[in-house]
Amino acid sequence: MVANDRFSDENGVRLNRLGITDPQALAQAETDSSLPRLERLNQMGGIQGGRYDQAHLKQIHQKLFEGVYQWAGETRADREFQGHKPTYVTGFKETMTYAPHKEIEQRLNAIGAQLGKENNLKGLSEEKFTERAAYYLDQYNHTHAFRDGNGRTLQAAFTQLGKEAGYQVEFSRIDPATLNRARDEAMVRQHAPQDAQRNLQPLKVMFQQIVSPAPGAAAEQLRDPNQARQSAPLSPAMAAMDARRELEVTGYRVMDVVANMPGAGNYERGVAVGKGVEATNLNPTAITTHLAQFQQAAEKISKHSGLQGPDAAQDRSDAKRFRTAAEQVQTIA
Template identity: 95%
Template structure:
């Protein structure tokens, strides 16, 4: 049961209370024109969510990142079970900002014809929906955002004119991306049709001016951040379908191979540098499907297409991840024990995650135990030094971690904290203690 201000413990009663509270707030927000000055970035969407749901939830305005919630959702929109995977919760802020910035390059869709407005609105609704910023309330938050977007572009966007089931189906079809990137508009066509049913030109001279073609900005090339997001989405949607195909092939070990592909996709979704560990495995799975004698007929055309798309996406993610890793390769090298303490905390968390993703749970646990000690005392010796050494040795053998910035920073922090603090550091700590308490004790 979700924590709420009303103390409601019954799910149905809470759902009704949420509806009774949020819908009037949504109507009022739409009448006011939305969040004034909003840039359709993380701050804008968080403010919308807060205004809609603060009557029921004390956590209104917090994203999945604040709650560290990931989650998957099944859909049968294609006639088969599909897995819809949302953006990693740790990346929600940067993704919302990237989408808002890309939208800003198009002048927030001002100056467009009705046909073009519905097409671009469909594209951006899909991007925001995949990011799925909130644990609950994404639908109403996006309705408010796109009602404001429409008004600021000279259009009325009235979601009340559409059956919610049609909207949900259109969103799911865009999420599962049945069609290859060359046919991306086919994936978005149901969303565009939905917008065509709810969009109309707003009356008045001001709205007419907002629709004037002089205000239009052509779609800009996707930013590097948007390109990386798109490549990983393509990897996810095709990867889970490839997983199912391989797992259901007859023959010993295929089920396990399929499951391994799924785990690799999930690991790469959460940490794209993990692609360096899983790329060969992904390529082999795609090759297996492409050449399997039982998958050469017309009935398996979708499977072969997905395999080809999966391999291409994996190689794109690998190329982007390597470039990104190289761009941030310079590690933070601490000089004092206090600096090392802060660096160790962040680096240990990242390295431990990488160890777990690569089946090194014991080494991850050792590292986390040392991190708990370091959080109290910026010194590493004895058994702690032995354990952190074992974790570092294990990480060095994993391609996704070896030579990474996080591992380099971890080693730098250990190099400082395995030595006793200098006399100057001890003196500074003593002065800090006297100053903090007013009286030396």
């Protein structure tokens, strides 16, 4: 059970309209209610006039889940829920942290605006559409707007995005485990920013399995290259979000490395790094307090005699990335 979870009762079961107190029964009721609603929404073409911002995603979430949850359409910000989730997608335990709940509206609107600069992916080849769809799905997933139901909400949003760009996007063609694994691999960002496409490759491959050109002259016109807009430079808001994500993913891995080093005090130093990363994630101005600590942790790893071999290449890379990200966050904070 998660502390301070105002979406759930005292036993950790989500508050619901049906009076269900068994989590398995509630999960089944949610599926039985939301999947037909998802199918109907997709058939209708999604939320007409949606701009892929907070208002758009909240409307989708409400339509999908209002049959079960009284909080359908509320973001995590409405009940001040933060949360994080573990994943073992790399073979090791990783911590997936989401956008600070206070920033959800700002972030969703920034992502929607960036997508709008690309004309909502109209005019792209199938190859390019899957590449850019992977990028944006990862951005929305990291923001993680809702307590539950993010996956189905994004399925509806990207089905609509595809239709409006001349493509059929059919998530039913893959099993949920494939989507979840690709999503998690993008979240943990094993590869450095200069190799960012490698982090998104599993999501792109996933989209390649579910995307196909929609039939008809109208869809063909939507794919006309004259409609395409070049990928615009990241807005300041998007660039800041990216720097902070880099700090998070590398910071928690640096925490683990330092905490597991032999020697007195290293465990405590590692824990302190983790707490500093969490504080900076929630409030980037905290970087002024923690920057020196982060730099020292990165240097400790890069110079450690036991971390110079090929088996520690990821650790050294993360340390270098962590230091760079910390200095970037200081600049933009």
